[in-house]
Amino acid sequence: MQLETQIIHNIPVDELTGAISVPIYQTSTYVQEAPGVHKGFDYSRTNNPTRAALEKLAASLEQGDAGFAFASGLAAIDAVAKLLKAGDEIVAVDDIYGGAYRIFTHIYSKFGIRIKYVNTTSVENIVNAISPATRFIWIESPTNPTLKISDIAAIAKIAHANNAYLVVDNTFASPALQQPIALGADIVIHSATKYLGGHSDLIAGLVITKHKEHSEQIKFIQNASGTILGPFDSWLVIRGIETLSLRVEKHCANALKIAHYLTTESAIENLYYPGLTSHINHEVAKKQMSGFGSVISFSLKENTIEAAEALVTATKLFKLAESLGGVKSLVCHPAQMTHKSIPAAQRQAAGVADSLVRLSVGLENAEDLIEDLKQAFKKIKN
Numbered sequence: 001m002q003l004e005t006q007i008i009h010n011i012p013v014d015e016l017t018g019a020i021s022v023p024i025y026q027t028s029t030y031v032q033e034a035p036g037v038h039k040g041f042d043y044s045r046t047n048n049p050t051r052a053a054l055e056k057l058a059a060s061l062e063q064g065d066a067g068f069a070f071a072s073g074l075a076a077i078d079a080v081a082k083l084l085k086a087g088d089e090i091v092a093v094d095d096i097y098g099g100a101y102r103i104f105t106h107i108y109s110k111f112g113i114r115i116k117y118v119n120t121t122s123v124e125n126i127v128n129a130i131s132p133a134t135r136f137i138w139i140e141s142p143t144n145p146t147l148k149i150s151d152i153a154a155i156a157k158i159a160h161a162n163n164a165y166l167v168v169d170n171t172f173a174s175p176a177l178q179q180p181i182a183l184g185a186d187i188v189i190h191s192a193t194k195y196l197g198g199h200s201d202l203i204a205g206l207v208i209t210k211h212k213e214h215s216e217q218i219k220f221i222q223n224a225s226g227t228i229l230g231p232f233d234s235w236l237v238i239r240g241i242e243t244l245s246l247r248v249e250k251h252c253a254n255a256l257k258i259a260h261y262l263t264t265e266s267a268i269e270n271l272y273y274p275g276l277t278s279h280i281n282h283e284v285a286k287k288q289m290s291g292f293g294s295v296i297s298f299s300l301k302e303n304t305i306e307a308a309e310a311l312v313t314a315t316k317l318f319k320l321a322e323s324l325g326g327v328k329s330l331v332c333h334p335a336q337m338t339h340k341s342i343p344a345a346q347r348q349a350a351g352v353a354d355s356l357v358r359l360s361v362g363l364e365n366a367e368d369l370i371e372d373l374k375q376a377f378k379k380i381k382n
């Protein structure tokens with residue numbers, strides 16, 4: 001069965017009523033016939049039918065053993081980090097999501113978990129960084145905001161040869177374009193806030209595990225820490241996932257058209273989109289992804305904060321906001337927004353130039369979006 005069909009039919013019809021939409025079980029507790037005798041649900045932190053439907057769907061989308069829904073992408077990251085103990089080490093992608101960097105640096109380092117950051121587009125860097133204490137190799141592919149691609153299958157082999165697991169934050173691809181577990185990864189994380197929710201109307205996270213042992217541990221951590229997704233937001237994510245294939249197809253088609261237009265824009269210095277043959281990791285992207293997503297970044301020849309600010313405030317359809325993967329197109333200036341907390345020198349070394357602009361291409365008409373960018377570029381040239 002193809003993914004589009006799978007997605008739609010892995011959303012169960014309600015057994016009790018036949019409701020075709022998953023009911024929102026807005027309840028904290030469940031009546032028991034006798035102590036401990038119940039229908040599989042006793043308390044909604046532990047288990048909730050709406051959340052369970054989302055979790056099952058997530059597991060099937062990523063071809064994992066089990067799925068778990070959390071209050072945010074960061075809560076999902078936190079749950080996976082809690083699999084570790086003092087003395088363990090993570091080898092992580094150097095341009096990791098800022099929130100992951102923050103939780104590792106300011107919280108997990110206090111508990112004796114060490115993180116080494118390397119450029120994971122080169123497998124050799126990972127081999128050099130691994131030590132006997134390495135438990136996780138932790139990557140994002142594509143990364144934010146310069147869309148670097150790491151070879152998931154090759155890195156999985158290295159992880160397993162070294163008694164470690166590969167964790168992939170699959171947020172920027174979504175399961176519609178890339179399935180890390182099928183490529184060898186052990187744990188997949190999503191900020192469902194982005195493509196899965198798809199409408200910029202919620203915050204949610206998912207963990208999908210390949211191994212039974214991890215499934216049991218994450219289930220325990222989810223219940224013990226209590227960072228669960230509520231029933232209404234679980235329902236919203238299910239509703240988002242119903243149209244995932246369709247949305248992502250249009251996101252990718254629009255982004256490719258816009259990326260091609262941007263190659264002709266004279267004010268641009270560097271353009272980053274893995275779907276362009278000029279992208280440094282295009283071949284790896286082509287090998288492991290069925291499309292290239294809707295995030296495009298570029299720096300300007302006039303490499304200043306001011307030039308980028310002039311551009312991002314001149315667009316009309318592209319709204320100035322953080323986040324990505326939603327219906328409406330967004331534009332963001334990482335140096336002043338998503339990457340503001342990273343010291344300038346470190347940010348620039350990671351390829352986030354002062355003038356770098358990030359687009360999240362939405363579902364509007366591509367020609368209208370191109371016209372919007374054209375008029376914005378014209379304004380900054382005058």
Ligand SMILES: *Cc1c(COP(=O)(O)O)cnc(C)c1O
Nearest residue numbers: 072073074097169171191193204
């Ligand atoms: C947004 C994002 C997160 C964090 O997710 P929240 O839902 O905002 O907590 C984690 N990883 C990546 C790659 C993201 O883009």
